[in-house]
Amino acid sequence: MNVVIVESAAKAKTINKYLGPSYKVIASYGHVRDLPAKDGSVEPDHDFQMHWEVDPKSQKIMREIADAVKKADKLILATDPDREGEAISWHILQILNQKKALGKGTEVERVAFNAITKQSILAALKEPRKIDEPLVDAYLARRALDYLVGFTLSPVLWRKLPGSRSAGRVQSVALRLVCDREAEIEAFKTEEYWTIEALLSTSKNEDVRSRLVSIDGAVLKKLDIKDEATATAIRKALIGRDFRVASIEKKATKRNPYPPFTTSTLQMDASRKLGFSAKQTMQIAQRLYEGVDIGGETVGLITYMRTDGVQIVPEAVSQIRDVISAEYGKNYTPFAREYKTKAKNAQEAHEAIRPTDPRRKPDQVRKHLEKDQAALYDLIWKRAIASQMAAADIEQTAAEIEAKGSDGKNYGLRANGSVMMFDGFLRVYEEGRDDRVRTIEKGKDDTSDEDDDNRRLPALAVGDHLKDKEVSADQHFTQPPPRFSEATLVKRMEELGIGRPSTYASTMAVLVDRDYVRIEKKRLVPEDKGRLVIAFLESFFRRYVEYDFTADLEEKLDLISNDELAYKEVLRDFWRDFMAAVGEIKDLRVGDVLEALNEMLGPHVFPDKGDGSDPRLCPKCGNGRLSLKISGKYGAFIGCGNYPDCNYTRQLTQSADGDAAALDGKILGYDDNGLAVTLRTGRFGPYVQLGEAEGDEKPKRSSIPKGVDAATLDFDKAMQLLSLPRDVGSHPDEGGMITAGLGRFGPFILHEHDGAKTYVNLESLEDLFTIGLNRAVTLIAEKRAGGGKSRFQRGAPKVVKDLGAHPSEGGPVQVLEGRYGPYVSHNKVNATVPRAKDPTSLTMDEALALLAERIANGGGKKGKPARGAKAKPAKSEKPSKSDKSAKAAKSDAPKSSAAKAPAAKAPAKKSAPASAGSKKLAKAKA
Numbered sequence: 001m002n003v004v005i006v007e008s009a010a011k012a013k014t015i016n017k018y019l020g021p022s023y024k025v026i027a028s029y030g031h032v033r034d035l036p037a038k039d040g041s042v043e044p045d046h047d048f049q050m051h052w053e054v055d056p057k058s059q060k061i062m063r064e065i066a067d068a069v070k071k072a073d074k075l076i077l078a079t080d081p082d083r084e085g086e087a088i089s090w091h092i093l094q095i096l097n098q099k100k101a102l103g104k105g106t107e108v109e110r111v112a113f114n115a116i117t118k119q120s121i122l123a124a125l126k127e128p129r130k131i132d133e134p135l136v137d138a139y140l141a142r143r144a145l146d147y148l149v150g151f152t153l154s155p156v157l158w159r160k161l162p163g164s165r166s167a168g169r170v171q172s173v174a175l176r177l178v179c180d181r182e183a184e185i186e187a188f189k190t191e192e193y194w195t196i197e198a199l200l201s202t203s204k205n206e207d208v209r210s211r212l213v214s215i216d217g218a219v220l221k222k223l224d225i226k227d228e229a230t231a232t233a234i235r236k237a238l239i240g241r242d243f244r245v246a247s248i249e250k251k252a253t254k255r256n257p258y259p260p261f262t263t264s265t266l267q268m269d270a271s272r273k274l275g276f277s278a279k280q281t282m283q284i285a286q287r288l289y290e291g292v293d294i295g296g297e298t299v300g301l302i303t304y305m306r307t308d309g310v311q312i313v314p315e316a317v318s319q320i321r322d323v324i325s326a327e328y329g330k331n332y333t334p335f336a337r338e339y340k341t342k343a344k345n346a347q348e349a350h351e352a353i354r355p356t357d358p359r360r361k362p363d364q365v366r367k368h369l370e371k372d373q374a375a376l377y378d379l380i381w382k383r384a385i386a387s388q389m390a391a392a393d394i395e396q397t398a399a400e401i402e403a404k405g406s407d408g409k410n411y412g413l414r415a416n417g418s419v420m421m422f423d424g425f426l427r428v429y430e431e432g433r434d435d436r437v438r439t440i441e442k443g444k445d446d447t448s449d450e451d452d453d454n455r456r457l458p459a460l461a462v463g464d465h466l467k468d469k470e471v472s473a474d475q476h477f478t479q480p481p482p483r484f485s486e487a488t489l490v491k492r493m494e495e496l497g498i499g500r501p502s503t504y505a506s507t508m509a510v511l512v513d514r515d516y517v518r519i520e521k522k523r524l525v526p527e528d529k530g531r532l533v534i535a536f537l538e539s540f541f542r543r544y545v546e547y548d549f550t551a552d553l554e555e556k557l558d559l560i561s562n563d564e565l566a567y568k569e570v571l572r573d574f575w576r577d578f579m580a581a582v583g584e585i586k587d588l589r590v591g592d593v594l595e596a597l598n599e600m601l602g603p604h605v606f607p608d609k610g611d612g613s614d615p616r617l618c619p620k621c622g623n624g625r626l627s628l629k630i631s632g633k634y635g636a637f638i639g640c641g642n643y644p645d646c647n648y649t650r651q652l653t654q655s656a657d658g659d660a661a662a663l664d665g666k667i668l669g670y671d672d673n674g675l676a677v678t679l680r681t682g683r684f685g686p687y688v689q690l691g692e693a694e695g696d697e698k699p700k701r702s703s704i705p706k707g708v709d710a711a712t713l714d715f716d717k718a719m720q721l722l723s724l725p726r727d728v729g730s731h732p733d734e735g736g737m738i739t740a741g742l743g744r745f746g747p748f749i750l751h752e753h754d755g756a757k758t759y760v761n762l763e764s765l766e767d768l769f770t771i772g773l774n775r776a777v778t779l780i781a782e783k784r785a786g787g788g789k790s791r792f793q794r795g796a797p798k799v800v801k802d803l804g805a806h807p808s809e810g811g812p813v814q815v816l817e818g819r820y821g822p823y824v825s826h827n828k829v830n831a832t833v834p835r836a837k838d839p840t841s842l843t844m845d846e847a848l849a850l851l852a853e854r855i856a857n858g859g860g861k862k863g864k865p866a867r868g869a870k871a872k873p874a875k876s877e878k879p880s881k882s883d884k885s886a887k888a889a890k891s892d893a894p895k896s897s898a899a900k901a902p903a904a905k906a907p908a909k910k911s912a913p914a915s916a917g918s919k920k921l922a923k924a925k926a
Contacts, residue, residue: 001022001023001024001068001071001072001073002022002023002024002072002073002074002075002076003023003024003026003065003068003069003072003074003075003076004019004023004024004025004026004076004078005025005026005027005028005065005075005076005077005078005079005089005092006025006026006027006028006078006079007027007028007029007030007079007080007085007088008027008029008030008286008290009027009029010287010290010291010298011027011116011290011291012025012026012027013025013291013298014116014290014291014298014299014300015078015116015121017297017298018118018121018122019121024068024072026061026064026065026068027061028058028061028065028079028088028092029057029058029061030088031055031058031084031087031088031091032054032055032058032061032062032088032091032092032095033052033053033054033055033058033091033095034052034053034055035050035051035052035053035143035147036051036053038800038840039151039840041147041151042144042147042148042151044148044571044575047568048144048568048571048572048575050140050143050144052091052094054095062092062095062099065092065096065101066095066096066099066101067101069096069101069102069106070101070103072106073105073106073107074106074107074108074109075093075096075102075106075107075108075109076109076110076111076125076128077089077092077093077108077109077110077111077131078110078111078112078113078124079092080112080304080306081112081113081114081304081350082304082306082307082350082502083135083138083139083142083500083502083561084139084306084502085112086110086131086132086135086136086139087136087139087140087143089110089131090131090136090139093108093131109128109129109130110128110129110130110131110132111124111125111127111128111129112124114303114304114350114351115289115300115302115303115304115356116289116290116291116300116356117299117300117356117357120356132561134560134561134562134563135561137560137561137566137567138557138558138560138561138567140567141556141557141560141567141570141571142557144571145169145553145571145574146168146169146170148571148574148575148578149167149168149169149544149578150166150167150168150169152578152579152582153167153537153541153544153582154166154167156582156585157533157536160536160540160585160588160590160593161532161533161536161593161630161636164529164532164533164536166514167533167537168510169544169550169553170498170499170503170507170550171507171510171511171514172533172534172537172544172545173498173545173546173547173550174489174493174498174499174507174508174511175511175516175517175526175530175533175534176534176537176538176545176547177484177489177492177493177547178483178484178489178511178517178524178525178526178530179526179530179531179534181481181483181484182483182525182526182531183603183604184480184481185480185481185483186603186604186607187603188478188479188480188481190477190478190479190480191223191226191477191478192226192227192475192476192477193222193223193224193225193226193476193477193478194225194226194227194228194230194231194473194474194475194476195211195212195225195473195474195476196211196212196225196231196234196235196238196471196472196473196474197209197210197211197212197471197472197474198210198211198212198238198243198413198468198470198471198472199468199469199470199471199472200243200401200415200466200467200468200469201466201467201468201469202458202460202464202466203464203465204458206458207458207469208399208401208415208457208458208460208466209415209455210243210399210401210413210414210415211413211414211415212234212238212411212412212413213412213413213414214411214412215234215409215410215411215412216409216410217410217412223478228473228475231473231475232473233407234405234411234473235471235472235473236406237405237406237407237409237411238403238405238406238411238468238471239406239468239471240406240468241403241404241405241406241468242403242404242465243401243402243403243413243465243466243467243468244401244402244403244463244464244465244466245399245400245401245460245461245462245463245464245465245466246400246401246402246412246462247399247400247462248397248398248399248400248460248461248462249397249398249399249400250395250396250397251395251396251397251398252393252394252395252396252421253393253394253395253396254391254392254393254394255391255392255394255424255425255426256391256425257337257386257387257388257389257391257424257425257429258383258386258387258429258431259310259339259341259352259387260310260312260339260352260353260354260383260384260387261352261353261354261380261383261384262307262308262309262310262341262352262353262501263282263305263306263307263308263353263501263502263504264308264490264491264493264494264501264504266281266285266305266353266379266380267281267282267486267487267490267504267505268487268488268490268491269379269383269431269487270376270379271485271486271487271522272487273379274372274375274376274379275522276372276376277486277505277508278486278487278490278504278505278508279505279506279508279509280372281376281505282305282306282505284372284373284376285302285305285353285376285380286305287373288300288301288302288305288373288376288377288380289301289302289303289304289305292365292368292369292373293368294365294368295368299356299360300356301355301356301360301365301377302353302354302355302356302377302380303351303352303353303354303355303356304350304351304353305353306350306501306502307350307351307352307353307501308341308350308494308500308501309341309350309351309352310339310340310341310352311338311339311340311351311352312339312351312352312354312384312387313351314336316351316354316358317336317337317388318336319357319358319359320354320358320384320385320387320388321333321336321388322358322359323358323359323361323385324385324388324389328389328427328428331390331422332389332390332424332425332427333388333389333390334390336388337387337388339352339387352384353380353384354380354384355377355380355381355384358381358384358385360381361381362374362377362378362381362382365377366378382428382429383429385428385429386425386428386429387425389424389425389427389428390422390424390425391424391425392420392422392423392424392425392426393420393421393422393424394418394419394420394421395418395419395421396416396417396418397416397417397418397419397457397460398414398415398416399414399415399416399417399457399460400412400413400414401413401414401415401466415457415460416455416457417455417456417457418455418456419456482523483523483524483525484523484524485522485523485524486508486519486522486524489508489524490504490508493507496547496550496551497550497551497554497555498547498550498551498554499554500554511524511530514529514530515527515529515530516529516530516533517530528636528651529636531601531604532597532601532636535596535597535600535601536593536596536597538600539593539596539597539600540581540584540585540588540593540596541581543577543581544578544581553570553574556570557570590630593630594627594628594629594630597628598627598628601628605628605638606626618640618641618642618646618648619648620640620646620648621640621642621645621646621648623642624640624641624642624646624648625640625641626638626639626640626641626648627639627641629649637649637650637651638650638651666678666679668688668713668714668715668718669715669718669719671690671719675690675691676690676691676692677689677690677715677718677719677722679710679713679718680701686703686704686710687701687702687703687704688701688702688704688713688718688721688722689701690722700722701722702718702721702722702724702742703721703742704721705742705746705747705765708765720768720769721742724740724741724742724768725739725740725741725742725750726739726740726741726768726769727739728740728749728771728772728773728776729772729773729776731751731753731777731780732773732777733777734751734753735753736751736752736753736754737751737752738750738751738773738776738777738780739752740762740767740768740769740771740776741768742765742768745761746761746762746765747761747762747764747765747767747768748760748761748762749762749771749776749779749780751776751780758780758783758784759783760776760779760780760783799814799815799816799817800814800815800816800817800822800839800840801814801815801839801840801842802814802815803815803842803843803844803847804844806826806827806848807844807848809826809827811826811827812826813825813826813844813847813848813851814826815833815839815840815842815847816830817839818830822839824842824847824850824851826847826851829851829854829855830854831847831850831851831853831854832850833850
C-alpha cells in the first residue's frame with residue numbers, strides 16, 4: 001500500500017479515482033502545525049530555534065496519517081508545488097519522524113504536479129524527488145521574520161499607540177501604499193483648463209473630429225488655455241473659417257497578445273471584468289483547480305493558481321495552437337510564443353495559469369459550473385488561447401489641419417484615427433483597463449487620446465478643404481490619481497517586489513479585518529486607525545516600511561530558496577538592526593509619539609481652511625489649540641488643549657464641507673411636539689438629537705452611519721434615524737417581533753423568540769426603512785438554513801494558558817484572549833487579567849483570587865457559550881468593574897437610538913498574529 005498526502009479533500013477524492021486501490025490518498029487540510037501565538041516560539045538568542053505546535057484540528061488528521069503510514073510501503077508527499085506546499089510536506093515528515101511512524105523500509109518521496117489530471121499525476125509519480133531543503137529554508141526564514149516583526153512590533157504599537165491592532169512585514173508596507181496614495185489625493189490641487197474641438201466635414205459630408213494642438217506654430221500644452229474667456233475668443237476666431245488638410249501620416253502598428261495569467265494578473269482582470277475580490281478569485285480558482293463534476297467525472301479544469309511564472313509547457317502550447325487553428329484558422333497561429341516574466345523577484349519554477357485541456361471550451365462546461373466558476377474559467381481559457389494567437393495589425397492615421405483665424409493667427413488642429421486591418425488575438429480577448437488619470441468635463445468623462453486613436457477617419461488627401469459643423473470650447477479640471485482598487489494595489493505590490501502570489505489575497509483581508517482600510521465602491525480607503533499606524537511606523541521604524549527594504553528581503557528569500565544564501569544569516573542580520581530600532585524608542589513617552597504624529601498628520605487632521613485662519617483653533621472655546629489625543633479605551637481623537645475647562649472633541653477627520661464643529665447644534669427642523677431636531681458632533685462622529693436633556697432624562701439620539709454625509713442630512717432622514725429601531729412585524733409562524741435597527745456593524749434585522757435571537761445583516765441603509773415582513777421572514781429563514789455564523793456571533797476565544805483543573809470545584813481554569821483583552825475563565829465566570837500582569841505568567845492562585853473578586857462584585861452570570869468554545873465563556877468578556885484599566889474618561893459620543901442593536905453580540909475579529917501572550921516579549925525587547 002502506498003500512502004499519498006495532498007492538501008485538500010476535493011483533491012484527494014479526485015486523485016484516488018486516478019490511482020486505484022493500491023494507493024490511499026489522505027488530505028492534510030493545509031498546514032498541520034505552526035508557531036504558537038505566544039512568547040518564545042522563535043528564540044533569537046538560541047540561534048533562532050523555532051518551536052512548532054500541531055493545530056488541534058490537525059491532531060486527528062496526523063493520527064490518521066501516522067496509522068496509515070505504519071502499514072505503508074511508501075509515503076508520497078504530494079502537497080502543492082510551491083513554497084507553502086513544500087513546507088507542509090516537511091512538517092508532516094517531521095511529525096511522522098517524531099511519532100516514529102515511519103518503518104525502516106518505508107520509502108519517502110516528494111512529487112509535485114501542476115494540474116490535477118490523470119496524465120499530470122501519473123507523470124509526476126514517475127519523477128519523484130526529495131524534499132527541497134533550500135525551499136523549506138526560505139519558508140522558515142519567511143515565517144520567522146513575520147513572527148519576529150509581528151510579535152515585537154505589535155506590542156510596541158499597543159503601548160505607544162493605544163487602539164492599534166498589529167503591524168506586519170508585508171501588511172504594513174501594503175498599508176503604506178494605500179495611505180501614501182490618499183495623501184497624494186489630499187495634496188492634489190485641481191487646475192482648470194480648456195480644450196478646443198472642431199467637428200469638420202469633407203466634401204462628401206463625412207465627419208472629421210479634430211482638436212486644437214498649436215497656435216502660430218507654438219505647440220499647446222495641456223494647461224495652456226486656462227480660462228473661459230481665452231477659450232471663447234479662440235472658438236470665435238475659428239468659426240466659419242476655411243480648414244485645409246496640411247499633411248497625412250499613416251503608420252502600421254502591431255498589438256501583441258498578453259501573456260497567460262499569473263496569480264496577480266488573474267486577480268487584476270477578475271476584479272476589472274468580473275468584479276471579484278482577490279480572495280473571491282482565489283477561492284473560485286481553487287475549486288476549478290481541485291476539480292468539478294463534469295458528466296459524473298471529477299475534472300481539474302485549470303493548472304495551479306498560485307504562480308508568478310508566465311511560461312506554458314510545450315505540449316500545452318501545442319494543444320492551444322491546435323484549438324486556435326481549428327476555431328479561427330491558420331492565419332491566427334503564425335508561431336509559438338514564449339514569455340518571460342517582468343515582475344520583480346518572480347519565481348519561474350511554475351507554469352502560468354491555463355486550462356488543463358484547452359479543447360474543453362467554456363461553452364461546453366458552463367452547464368456543469370456555478371455562475372462565478374464559469375465566468376472565471378471563461379476568462380482563464382480566453383487569456384491562455386489569446387496568448388498564442390497572432391498580433392493585431394492596426395493602421396494609425398494622423399491628419400494635420402490648418403486654419404487662419406479671424407484674429408489673424410494660424411491655428412493647427414489634429415485628427416487621429418485607426419483602422420483594424422487584422423484583429424488577431426483581439427478576436428478572443430482584450431485585457432481590462434485600470435482607471436486612468438482623467439479629466440472631468442462638467443461632470444462628464446473627457447475623451448482621451450486613446451479614444452481618438454480608436455476612431456475611424458474617412459479618406460483624406462493633402463489639400464482637401466473641410467467645413468466646420470461645430471466648434472466647441474470644453475472646460476476640464478485636472479483630477480488626482482485614483483485610489484487603489486484591489487487589482488491596482490496587487491499590481492503595484494508586484495512591481496515593487498513586495499509579497500508573493502500566495503500572500504496577496506490574505507494581505508488585503510488583513511488590512512480590512514484590522515479596520516486599517518475600508519472598501520468603498522471597490523476602492524481601498526485608509527481609515528484613520530490605519531493612517532495613525534503608518535504615521536507611527538514612518539516616524540520611528542521608517543526603514544521597515546520602506547518599499548526597497550521589503551523587496552530586498554524578498555530577494556534574499558529567493559536566494560535562500562536557490563541555495564545561494566543561509567537563512568539564519570539573513571535572520572541574524574535582520575534581528576540585530578531591528579532590535580536596535582526597537583531599543584531606540586523604549587524610553588519614548590506617549591506624549592512624544594503624539595507630538596510626532598501631530599506633525600506628520602497635520603495636513604490630514606487639520607486641513608487648511610483656505611481663509612487664512614488657524615485650522616487648529618478650537619471652535620468651542622475660541623482660544624485653545626486642537627491636537628491629537630490618545631485614549632486607551634477610545635483610541636485616537638482630536639481634543640482641545642484647554643481640557644478640562646473645554647471638553648471639545650471630535651473624530652480625526654471631518655466631512656467634505658470642512659470642520660464638523662461648524663455643524664454642531666445645527667437645527668434641521670421640529671417634530672410634531674415642537675422638539676428641535678439638531679445635528680451634533682461627538683467623539684465618535686456626528687449624530688442627530690431630538691430635544692434637549694431634562695434632568696436625568698437623556699434626549700433620544702442616533703448616530704449617523706458611515707457613508708452618509710452629515711452636511712447633507714435633512715430633517716426627513718434625521719427623523720428616520722431617530723425612529724430606529726422600528727418594528728417590522730410579528731413573525732407569522734413563530735411569533736415574536738421582528739425589528740430593524742442600526743448597529744455598530746451597520747443595518748440589521750432581529751427576530752427574538754423564546755430567548756433565542758437571530759440577526760441578519762441588511763445590504764443598505766434604505767433597507768432599514770423599506771423592508772417588509774415577507775422579505776424579513778425569508779431572510780431569517782435563509783440565515784438559519786445556511787448554518788453559517790452571523791457577523792454578530794463570536795467565535796471560540798483563544799486559549800492563552802491552561803492552568804489545569806479547579807482545586808475544589810473541578811473544571812478547567814483557563815486564561816483566554818477576548819475582545820477586551822485577556823481574562824480568566826472558570827465555570828462561566830470571567831475575570832479580567834489586570835493590564836500590568838503578563839497573562840502567560842499567571843498562576844492558579846492568582847487566577848482563583850481574580851475569580852473570587854469577580855464573584856464578590858456580582859459577576860458570574862451565565863451566558864450562552866460560543867459555538868465550539870471548550871471553556872464556555874460567559875456572555876460578556878468585558879473587563880470587570882474592579883479592573884482599574886477599564887475605567888476611562890466618559891465619552892460625549894451619542895448612544896445609538898437602536899437600543900436593541902447587537903453590539904454586545906458582535907464577534908471579536910480575528911486577532912493579529914501578535915495578539916496572544918506577547919506582552920512579555922514586548923517588555924523584554926522594548
